[in-house]
Amino acid sequence: MCQRHSRFTQSPSATMLTTLVFTGALLTFTCADFNVRILDDKDVVVSGMLPDSLLLSLPPCSLEGQNADLIYSTNTTSDKTLRSVFTVPTCVTSGREEGTLVSRKIAYKVSNLAAGAHYRLQYQVGTQKSNVVTASTRAAKDYNDIDTGLPARSGAMVVITVILSVAMFVLMVAITVTLVIATDED
Amino acid sequence: MADGGDSYFMVLMILLNSFGAAASLALFALAIWVAVDGYGLYPISWVSGKDDIFAGAWIAIFTGFAFFCATVFGILAVVKKSRLLVLLYLILMFIIFIFECASCITAVTHRDYLVGNSNLVKKQMLKYYGDNTPAGQQITVTWNRVMREVKCCGADNPQDWIQYNSTFRMMYGTAYPWPQQCCKRLSNFEVADADGCKAGLNSALFNKGCFKHIESVFSRYTWSVSWYGFSVLMFMVSLLDYSIACFSIS
Numbered sequence: 001m002c003q004r005h006s007r008f009t010q011s012p013s014a015t016m017l018t019t020l021v022f023t024g025a026l027l028t029f030t031c032a033d034f035n036v037r038i039l040d041d042k043d044v045v046v047s048g049m050l051p052d053s054l055l056l057s058l059p060p061c062s063l064e065g066q067n068a069d070l071i072y073s074t075n076t077t078s079d080k081t082l083r084s085v086f087t088v089p090t091c092v093t094s095g096r097e098e099g100t101l102v103s104r105k106i107a108y109k110v111s112n113l114a115a116g117a118h119y120r121l122q123y124q125v126g127t128q129k130s131n132v133v134t135a136s137t138r139a140a141k142d143y144n145d146i147d148t149g150l151p152a153r154s155g156a157m158v159v160i161t162v163i164l165s166v167a168m169f170v171l172m173v174a175i176t177v178t179l180v181i182a183t184d185e186d
Numbered sequence: 187m188a189d190g191g192d193s194y195f196m197v198l199m200i201l202l203n204s205f206g207a208a209a210s211l212a213l214f215a216l217a218i219w220v221a222v223d224g225y226g227l228y229p230i231s232w233v234s235g236k237d238d239i240f241a242g243a244w245i246a247i248f249t250g251f252a253f254f255c256a257t258v259f260g261i262l263a264v265v266k267k268s269r270l271l272v273l274l275y276l277i278l279m280f281i282i283f284i285f286e287c288a289s290c291i292t293a294v295t296h297r298d299y300l301v302g303n304s305n306l307v308k309k310q311m312l313k314y315y316g317d318n319t320p321a322g323q324q325i326t327v328t329w330n331r332v333m334r335e336v337k338c339c340g341a342d343n344p345q346d347w348i349q350y351n352s353t354f355r356m357m358y359g360t361a362y363p364w365p366q367q368c369c370k371r372l373s374n375f376e377v378a379d380a381d382g383c384k385a386g387l388n389s390a391l392f393n394k395g396c397f398k399h400i401e402s403v404f405s406r407y408t409w410s411v412s413w414y415g416f417s418v419l420m421f422m423v424s425l426l427d428y429s430i431a432c433f434s435i436s
Contacts, residue, residue, distance in 0.1 A: 046386035140351040143312035151302035164287045
């Protein structure tokens with residue numbers, strides 16, 4: 001039976017703290033009955049980290065039919081559990097079919113999160129637990145910070161401006177000389 | 187102008203002016219094509235204040251037709267063998283030349299501002315898409331059409347909508363991370379997979395950015411006005427140089 005990574009209620013010495021945290025992390029990792037992760041753009045989604053939600057991959061379909069609980073915490077809150085957030089779907093071959101559209105569930109969307117906050121997420125399915133996934137939601141940048149100054153002068157701009165300026169100058173000189181000659185002759 | 191031996195120069199002048207008339211008429215037609223803006227992207231340049239690609243096109247409409255008239259006038263001046271008329275022709279051509287130079291230079295400079303990189307277009311999209319101001323409505327309609335027709339989302343990719351805050355998010359909340367126009371649609375125009383699109387499934391929304399298309403359209407307009415205008419001007423430079431030489435010699 002694996003012990004959950006527990007929060008400290010008193011302040012042990014630094015050495016003991018380091019040892020316990022390290023052991024706790026090891027225990028957490030080695031205690032995982034199955035692994036999950038945040039989806040990324042190598043999967044079939046644009047991004048698994050949105051400003052207000054996270055896309056967490058599902059437990060393996062060997063646990064199909066069982067209710068999954070979600071245990072989550074932040075840096076400032078203790079572990080909370082959401083009971084029976086979804087039922088672990090069956091394996092791929094039993095996708096829902098509607099006409100030519102075959103769909104299958106690929107992730108659980110953890111919603112209503114704060115932007116730019118860190119979360120620790122873990123599934124519990126029956127007596128089995130996943131690894132603890134640490135992820136943060138996206139902190140959206142301000143669009144006013146995008147620099148819209150002239151990026152660079154392209155070759156076209158330089159060539160056209162230089163050559164036309166020179167041509168204009170040459171023509172101006174030539175026409176002035178012609179006018180002077182014509183006026184003198186008259 | 188002297189007779190006899192000058193007939194060779196006269197014929198050449200007439201031929202060159204005829205070619206110049208044809209080229210400037212083509213410039214006139216091309217500039218009308220740019221000003222009409224068949225791709226409908228004018229609001230993007232108008233809202234940014236960098237709309238001199240179209241101002242350059244309007245100038246080129248004027249200069250194209252003016253060059254045509256001036257070259258025809260030049261042919262008449264040569265046929266009439268009048269020095270005064272040829273002198274007038276040279277001055278007119280030079281004035282039109284200056285205007286056309288302004289058109290070429292301003293069009294290519296503003297193109298660099300607008301689409302040198304995707305920053306300006308991206309910021310404008312984030313700021314104005316979904317806004318109720320006149321500028322916002324224009325940008326929204328334009329982007330909706332572009333996303334639908336070109337099958338794209340965002341400036342560089344859909345992640346633009348989640349990497350930055352936007353007026354769209356402020357107005358419509360986080361129910362949809364990106365506009366519905368980013369979602370793939372069936373042939374009856376219904377969204378193919380609304381939940382998948384909301385979640386960001388690559389198969390349910392358009393993954394490529396729209397900037398490439400916007401950049402290619404503005405570049406096409408700019409090359410029409412500035413590079414073709416430049417080539418017409420280079421021809422006119424040689425024509426005017428030749429005319430000045432003939433005028434001075436005779």
